[in-house]
Amino acid sequence: MCVSTSPRLFSPLLVQLDFGRYLPDRGPKGWQLWAGTVTIMAFGYYRIGQHNQRLVQQKMQERKVRYALAPLLQAEADREYMERELVALRREAEIMKDVVDENGNKWVPGSSQFYSGQWMPRKIGYFMRH
Numbered sequence: 001m002c003v004s005t006s007p008r009l010f011s012p013l014l015v016q017l018d019f020g021r022y023l024p025d026r027g028p029k030g031w032q033l034w035a036g037t038v039t040i041m042a043f044g045y046y047r048i049g050q051h052n053q054r055l056v057q058q059k060m061q062e063r064k065v066r067y068a069l070a071p072l073l074q075a076e077a078d079r080e081y082m083e084r085e086l087v088a089l090r091r092e093a094e095i096m097k098d099v100v101d102e103n104g105n106k107w108v109p110g111s112s113q114f115y116s117g118q119w120m121p122r123k124i125g126y127f128m129r130h
Helices: 007-016 030-095
Strands: none
16 A cells, blocks of 8 residues: 655646635625624614613612601611710700809709700710810
């Protein structure tokens, strides 16, 4: 079994097959590139839009939860404020128990020192500086 390597054996076979004829000369046509790019961009914008809608729905749900919890959180803050106010009034009554004004009236714990007639909450921690 002898294999011949002479170029004469294979040359007619190579001449008969023209591989260049079956391959495209250039890449895809211009309209194909344009259509592919538009398709990919349209799909990307669609996905971005879907994602944005999901984010809007998620934010709306979070906002509804916050709206539902706001009265409970406000009630808790009011309860804590009242506890601090009660402690402050007791401390004020202890400190001011011997104070009398120029008319001979005793100091009333919790009374305003500014006489504005409008109720204002105290600053947080006003009596808790020590």
